[in-house]
Amino acid sequence: xxKVWEKPELEIxx
Amino acid sequence: xxxxxxxxxxxxxxxxxxxxxxxxGGEKVMLSIxxxxxxxxxxxxxDIWDTIENPVTITELVDxxxxxxxxxxxxxxxxxxxxxxxxxxxxxxxxN
Numbered sequence: 287x288x289k290v291w292e293k294p295e296l297e298i299x300x
Numbered sequence: 301x302x303x304x305x306x307x308x309x310x311x312x313x314x315x316x317x318x319x320x321x322x323x324x325g326g327e328k329v330m331l332s333i334x335x336x337x338x339x340x341x342x343x344x345x346x347d348i349w350d351t352i353e354n355p356v357t358i359t360e361l362v363d364x365x366x367x368x369x370x371x372x373x374x375x376x377x378x379x380x381x382x383x384x385x386x387x388x389x390x391x392x393x394x395x396n
Contacts, residue, residue: 290369
């Protein structure tokens with residue numbers, strides 16, 4: 287079963 | 301259509317080395333030794349990061365992701381290109 291796609295984002299944490 | 305004309309589908313990309321990567325709650329977080337920043341790549345971003353451990357073309361990357369995720373090719377390609385541009389802007393990847 288395939289996984290649910292979520293738009294990839296690059297979050298800068300610091 | 302590609303926003304950046306220098307980014308082509310047969311372009312080969314790979315990780316830049318010098319990052320400390322860890323999985324936290326299913327998401328991938330990373331510390332860049334180079335620039336001192338912490339990043340959260342998320343789950344899909346983490347899969348992309350793992351896939352580009354070795355050089356792959358953008359087409360190969362999209363095919364790999366489509367095998368794992370429920371997503372159509374056009375949307376996947378659009379999202380992947382945006383993400384790659386973010387990685388490139390942060391100098392986390394290199395083009396071969």
